[in-house]
Amino acid sequence: xxxxxFAELLWTLVxxxxxxxxxxxxxxxxxxxxxxxxxxKCTTEFRIRLNRGxxxxxxxLKIWKSHNIPISKKIRLMKALVRPVAxxxxxxxxxxxNEETRLDAFEMKGLRRILMxxxxxxxxxxxxxxxxxxxxxxxxxxxxxxxAYWSHHxxxxxxxxxxxxxxxxxxxxxxxxxxxxxxGQHQDVDRTLRGKVNQNDxxxx
Numbered sequence: 245x246x247x248x249x250f251a252e253l254l255w256t257l258v259x260x261x262x263x264x265x266x267x268x269x270x271x272x273x274x275x276x277x278x279x280x281x282x283x284x285k286c287t288t289e290f291r292i293r294l295n296r297g298x299x300x301x302x303x304x305l306k307i308w309k310s311h312n313i314p315i316s317k318k319i320r321l322m323k324a325l326v327r328p329v330a331x332x333x334x335x336x337x338x339x340x341x342n343e344e345t346r347l348d349a350f351e352m353k354g355l356r357r358i359l360m361x362x363x364x365x366x367x368x369x370x371x372x373x374x375x376x377x378x379x380x381x382x383x384x385x386x387x388x389x390x391x392a393y394w395s396h397h398x399x400x401x402x403x404x405x406x407x408x409x410x411x412x413x414x415x416x417x418x419x420x421x422x423x424x425x426x427x428g429q430h431q432d433v434d435r436t437l438r439g440k441v442n443q444n445d446x447x448x449x
Contacts, residue, residue, distance in 0.1 A: 278333045286337050294350050297330030301354060308358050315376060318358045326354060327382065334386045335393035344383055351382040 260267045272288070273280045279289045304325065308318060330350065337343065352369050355376050361367050373379060 278336070289333065290337060290343055290346075293330050293332060294346060297326050297350065300329050301326045301357065305357070309360065315358060319355070319376060319378060322354050322358065331386060331389070335390050337386070337390070339386070347383045347386065348380065351380060
């Protein structure tokens with residue numbers, strides 16, 4: 245089934261009523277800074293994120309052009325001000341070849357702005373990276389954040405009954421320790437009593 249047919253089917257099936265009143269259905273809906281679309285894909289959100297990152301970098305053009313600021317500090321400013329806006333919500337992105345290529349292009353465009361190297365200068369991306377003294381890292385950072393998010397999600401997820409089983413095991417362990425402690429106390433009392441009896445017998449003899 246093609247995407248258009250699936251979207252049309254989804255649209256016809258989802259009808260939400262509130263007190264017998266049909267709620268309005270929309271194509272897109274912003275939620276917590278991210279854009280949710282009816283097809284459930286992140287293509288639109290991905291494009292918006294990169295555009296917002298470029299928009300944040302536009303007012304910093306005077307800083308990029310400044311010769312009094314080292315390139316290393318400019319790159320640190322870009323990582324602190326521009327990239328967080330572009331990476332917001334990247335844990336839920338579905339990265340395909342097209343998205344990975346656009347992420348690399350976004351990263352290289354930012355470095356070229358800092359170095360004031362235009363696309364018509366016929367400088368390769370490797371030359372730009374060597375000039376800036378950095379390596380490609382934006383795509384790897386996004387993948388690492390996705391992996392860290394899902395790893396944390398899997399670690400914190402509990403299957404039904406696991407919590408009850410853990411509690412039962414803890415109770416059994418505590419009961420065994422308590423029984424062991426009581427047995428030790430009983431043994432000490434028995435030794436003490438036997439010792440007193442033996443002393444009394446020797447005294448009487």
